[in-house]
Amino acid sequence: xxxxxxVILGSGVAGLGAANALQEEGIKPRLYEARPxxxxxxxxxxxGDGFVFDEGVHISFTTNPRVKELFAKSVDxxxxxxxxxxxxxxxxxxxxxxxxxxxxxxxxxxxxNCIMDFVAANAVQEPVINNYEDWLYAxxxxxxTETFPAKYTVKYHTTEAKNMTTDWxxxxxxxxxLEEVLHGALRFEPSDVFxxxxxxxxxxxxxxxxxxxxxxxADISCNHEVTQIDTKARQLSFRNGSTTSYEKLISSIPLPKxxxxxxxxxxxxxxxxxxxxxxxxxxxxxxLNRPVEVKPQWSYFYDDDIPFARVSHRGNLSPxxxxxxxxxxxxxxxxxxxxxPLTGKPEDWIExxxxxxxxxxxxxxxxxxxxxxxxxLPFGNIIFDHDxxxxxxxxxxxxxxxxxxYCGRFGDWGYIWTDHAFLxxxxxxxxxxxxxxxxxxx
Ligand SMILES: Cc1cc2nc3c(=O)[nH]c(=O)nc-3n(C[C@H](O)[C@H](O)[C@H](O)COP(=O)(O)OP(=O)(O)OC[C@H]3O[C@@H](n4cnc5c(N)ncnc54)[C@H](O)[C@@H]3O)c2cc1C
Numbered sequence: 001x002x003x004x005x006x007v008i009l010g011s012g013v014a015g016l017g018a019a020n021a022l023q024e025e026g027i028k029p030r031l032y033e034a035r036p037x038x039x040x041x042x043x044x045x046x047x048g049d050g051f052v053f054d055e056g057v058h059i060s061f062t063t064n065p066r067v068k069e070l071f072a073k074s075v076d077x078x079x080x081x082x083x084x085x086x087x088x089x090x091x092x093x094x095x096x097x098x099x100x101x102x103x104x105x106x107x108x109x110x111x112x113n114c115i116m117d118f119v120a121a122n123a124v125q126e127p128v129i130n131n132y133e134d135w136l137y138a139x140x141x142x143x144x145t146e147t148f149p150a151k152y153t154v155k156y157h158t159t160e161a162k163n164m165t166t167d168w169x170x171x172x173x174x175x176x177x178l179e180e181v182l183h184g185a186l187r188f189e190p191s192d193v194f195x196x197x198x199x200x201x202x203x204x205x206x207x208x209x210x211x212x213x214x215x216x217x218a219d220i221s222c223n224h225e226v227t228q229i230d231t232k233a234r235q236l237s238f239r240n241g242s243t244t245s246y247e248k249l250i251s252s253i254p255l256p257k258x259x260x261x262x263x264x265x266x267x268x269x270x271x272x273x274x275x276x277x278x279x280x281x282x283x284x285x286x287x288l289n290r291p292v293e294v295k296p297q298w299s300y301f302y303d304d305d306i307p308f309a310r311v312s313h314r315g316n317l318s319p320x321x322x323x324x325x326x327x328x329x330x331x332x333x334x335x336x337x338x339x340x341p342l343t344g345k346p347e348d349w350i351e352x353x354x355x356x357x358x359x360x361x362x363x364x365x366x367x368x369x370x371x372x373x374x375x376x377l378p379f380g381n382i383i384f385d386h387d388x389x390x391x392x393x394x395x396x397x398x399x400x401x402x403x404x405x406y407c408g409r410f411g412d413w414g415y416i417w418t419d420h421a422f423l424x425x426x427x428x429x430x431x432x433x434x435x436x437x438x439x440x441x442x
Contacts, residue, residue, distance in 0.1 A: 004029050005247025006432065007236070008218060008425075009226055012040020013418045014252040014408025016214035017425025020070070023217040025433060029250075031218035032238070034225035038215060040252075041377065041409075042418060044206025050323030051287040051371050056332050056380070057298050057312030058207035059084075059199040062419035070422075071200065074213035078203045080318045086296045089360050090148070091303055099148050100140055101176045101184035110147065111185050117141025118181055131386070132169075133161035139175045149173070151302040155309035157383055158279050159339040168384040168415040199297070204320045210418075226253065230263045231402040248432040249403070252425065254278065254379045254410035255395050262402060272394035276413060277338040277383035280376070282346045284308070284331040284353035287371025288363065291315065292327030306356035307349060308333045326370070329362060336383060346376040382413055396440060405432050412440035 004027045008015045011033035022029050037043065044054045060071055061084065072079060086097040096102040103111045121141035129135050132153070136145040145161075153161045176184075202209035228237040229249070237243050251258055259265050259273035298312040314321040314328035322328045331353040335342040350372055357363040382388070392413050399406050406412065407428035408421045416424065424440070431438035 005245075006030070006250070006429075007032065007244070007246035007248070008250045008252070008429075009236075009258075010040060010252035010408065011035075011038035011218075011220055011222070012252055012408060012421065013042050013211060014411065014421040014425035014428075015040070015250075016211055016217070017422035018250045018252075018407060018429040019218040019425075020214055020422075021426040021429035022433070027433075029218050029429075030244070030246075031220045032224040032226060032236070032244075033220060033222045034239075036222050038220050038222060039208045039211060041379075042208055042211055044208035045375075046205075047285070047287070047371060047373065049287065049371055050326065051285070051314070051328050052206040052321045053283075053285045053314070053328075053330060053373075053375070054207045055375060055377055056281055056283050057310065057317075057330060058418065059201050059297065059317060060207075060210060060418060061197070061199045062417070064419055064423070067419045067422060068200070070213060071210040074211060075202045075204075075209045079200045079210075080203055082199055082201070082297065082316075084197055084199050084297060086298050086300065088148070088300045088302065089306075094299075096188075097300060098174045100144060100174065101180045103181070103185040104188050110143070113143040114141065114147070115181060115185060117143045119178060122178065129166060131162045132164040132166050132384075135166045135169070136161055139173070148302055151304075152300060152309060155301070156279070156334055157381065158334050158336040159277075159383060159385060163339075163385050165384045165386060165388065167389075168382075172415075201317045202320075203318050206321065226261055228263060229258070229261050229404065231404060232263070248405070250405040250407060250425070250428045250432055251399075252406070252408035252411045252421075255392075255406070255413055258404070258406075258411075259395060259398070262404070265398065269394055269398040272391040275387040275391040276395065277336055277385050277387065278410070279334045279336045279380040279383060280342060280378050281380040282333040282335070282342070282349045283375040283377065284329075284333070284350050285371065285373045285375070286329045286331070286354065286357065286363070286369060287322065288327045288329075288368045289325075289370045290327060290368055291322075291325060292329070292362070294362070301356070301360070306359060307331075307352045308356055311357070311362065328371070329357060331357065334380065338383070338385075346374050350374050379410055382409065382415055384415065388413070392440075400437060405429075405438070406440065414440060 006029040118141040225239040308331035405428040
């Protein structure tokens, strides 16, 4: 391997994607990570009592054959393969996901109103869509929108649908035909139209094991939080007092964090970076002394009196995530500085999460809990609000000008999954190698 002036910031899957592309060219980059261990959002934690927790539910549903093969190589082909099955909880009812084609079992009045409004919305010419709320009303009608996706939007994206654009939707929200809505209202589980089908998950060690293959591809220095980037001198300073120089810099650090680190960043760019909104997540981990006998890998929640938006079922991802005869959950509660700041400390949400799990019946009794802990993810999902497009163009334009390559979920600032974050890192590295500009992914 050549001694390298290539430096990567951030050791999540994007940083490792960049390392992968460089090692293919015989280059071993230096990689700096703020936290004590590499892996970023794809880190997994062995709790020491037989439970393994990820940073919120992570499965790989990539359809990219090369990424599939690389992830499989990381775990010596020891992974679980499953069909994605998830469901929704609403006021005491469990229905399959997506709810719009699985209304069967809900109160009759609600089902009738959902269908009548769906028919009315789809009988008129498509209105002008100015925001996500407009899109929801046009696609699903009033009753369904206000009962399900509008509620979920506030819980998951932390803001109302009218504050969001629609450029992130892609296949994420299924827009059904009337026939599908009717079939789903009249019989149990008629169709499979969720945008994710098959998934893979490592048999052992949690999701992070999918990255094992990549860690040796870079000289990784943990506990190296970058505190200043001097793009003229090509020098980095770290919180631990050390400094280093670089020739080519690839960053996966979240944009609102990286811009203030750049020496001399202009006021308008700093201001644009501060307008980029992202959710934060409190993840509450629960271990039970009995198996969790439910089918889904994860479930969505809409009720106001339940704090979490989503719960994953650890043992349904891999039996290796829980001790024999036990079960586990992760409940995700969303906040954001811009729209719903965290109240209290992350630990304060453990008890409300347990209350919610009891309310919906996933926990029968507190006495069956053998593990409880929580994690705080300061960067969760990009919020596609109306400020994002203009602010992002300003920030990316500046990074292009000062020669900082950006990648990953928080460098591209897109709604991207692990596979796209990996590919984004590769693309940024290839752009650096060839000296060409690369496009961000949404
Ligand atoms: C709750 C949740 C569930 C998800 N579920 C799935 C799923 O099921 N499947 C899927 O494919 N994707 C999922 N994703 C998305 C996936 O986690 C991301 O797309 C991917 O992990 C992003 O990787 P990244 O490398 O871009 O960012 P990160 O993993 O966040 O890496 C950025 C790194 O930069 C480091 N850093 C930050 N500041 C500094 C600094 N100043 N100096 C040095 N280092 C710094 C951070 O510590 C971090 O390690 C989920 C995301 C969340 C939040």
